[in-house]
Amino acid sequence: MSRIQRVFHNSDHKTFVPYIMAGDGGLSSLKEKLIFLQQSGVDAVEIGIPFSDPVADGPTIQQAGIRALKEGTTLKGVLETIQSFREEISIPLIVMTYANPILAFGVDRFAEQAAQAGIDGCIIPDLPVEEEDLFVPKLEKAGIELIRLVTITSPEERIKKITAKGNGYVYAVTVAGITGTRSGFNSDLGSFLQKVKTASRLPVLTGFGISTPDHVKEMSQYCDGVIVGSKIIELFNEGDLEGIKKLVDAAKAV
Numbered sequence: 001m002s003r004i005q006r007v008f009h010n011s012d013h014k015t016f017v018p019y020i021m022a023g024d025g026g027l028s029s030l031k032e033k034l035i036f037l038q039q040s041g042v043d044a045v046e047i048g049i050p051f052s053d054p055v056a057d058g059p060t061i062q063q064a065g066i067r068a069l070k071e072g073t074t075l076k077g078v079l080e081t082i083q084s085f086r087e088e089i090s091i092p093l094i095v096m097t098y099a100n101p102i103l104a105f106g107v108d109r110f111a112e113q114a115a116q117a118g119i120d121g122c123i124i125p126d127l128p129v130e131e132e133d134l135f136v137p138k139l140e141k142a143g144i145e146l147i148r149l150v151t152i153t154s155p156e157e158r159i160k161k162i163t164a165k166g167n168g169y170v171y172a173v174t175v176a177g178i179t180g181t182r183s184g185f186n187s188d189l190g191s192f193l194q195k196v197k198t199a200s201r202l203p204v205l206t207g208f209g210i211s212t213p214d215h216v217k218e219m220s221q222y223c224d225g226v227i228v229g230s231k232i233i234e235l236f237n238e239g240d241l242e243g244i245k246k247l248v249d250a251a252k253a254v
């Protein structure tokens with residue numbers, strides 16, 4: 001069983017997965033953040049690779065990416081840094097990057113070096129299922145799971161097609177839009193998540209716009225857990241580590 005599968009196996013609580021931007025605050029801060037998150041009880045971490053054209057990202061993650069790029073953060077540097085401390089962290093690590101940085105790096109080289117760094121999964125949000133054959137065989141050979149996204153606007157047939165693939169989890173996107181905190185959610189969200197949950201043989205995690213302990217509780221009711229990005233980045237930047245723990249604890253309280 002893979003590290004990602006183990007998270008969901010016999011889990012007695014809802015899963016909490018934070019997203020952080022690698023290199024925001026310098027790559028030297030990555031290990032410390034991951035250790036803090038692991039100690040806070042998160043189940044896995046999504047690590048973003050900064051990219052100059054982050055089409056799915058709202059202002060908080062865009063700004064974090066700009067800061068990380070200013071620090072000179074590269075894909076190669078992120079993988080090497082993770083490899084240097086991977087054995088001190090036991091939870092799954094998932095890299096979130098757009099297709100272009102991987103293509104520029106070389107898909108083979110990416111798969112090989114990510115596997116060496118101990119990466120368990122990969123999210124490529126601008127990669128449609130129709131185009132994934134360029135990536136998936138190489139990633140799978142290296143033991144890296146592609147995490148696929150479905151969104152509130154995906155028709156049922158497409159949800160079925162996407163959730164039939166892979167062995168990790170399915171990422172259910174709450175909005176037709178970009179990442180970032182929001183005050184409210186679409187009233188159809190519950191029925192969308194139920195539809196995804198019914199269609200999927202894989203665990204379903206929900207993300208985009210989740211920013212309070214109440215959101216975490218509300219969303220978790222319909223699925224296997226949540227992903228929180230922009231709010232985690234804000235809390236780290238404010239030094240509000242207690243705020244991060246409260247979000248994690250909310251998933252355990254469901």
Ligand SMILES: O=P(O)(O)OC[C@@H](O)[C@@H](O)c1c[nH]c2ccccc12
Pocket residue numbers: 019046048056057061096125178179180181207208209210227228229230231
């Ligand atoms: O920031 P939010 O709204 O909490 O959304 C999660 C998110 O940050 C993370 O999963 C993510 C960051 N960038 C992305 C791009 C596409 C899909 C997902 C993501």
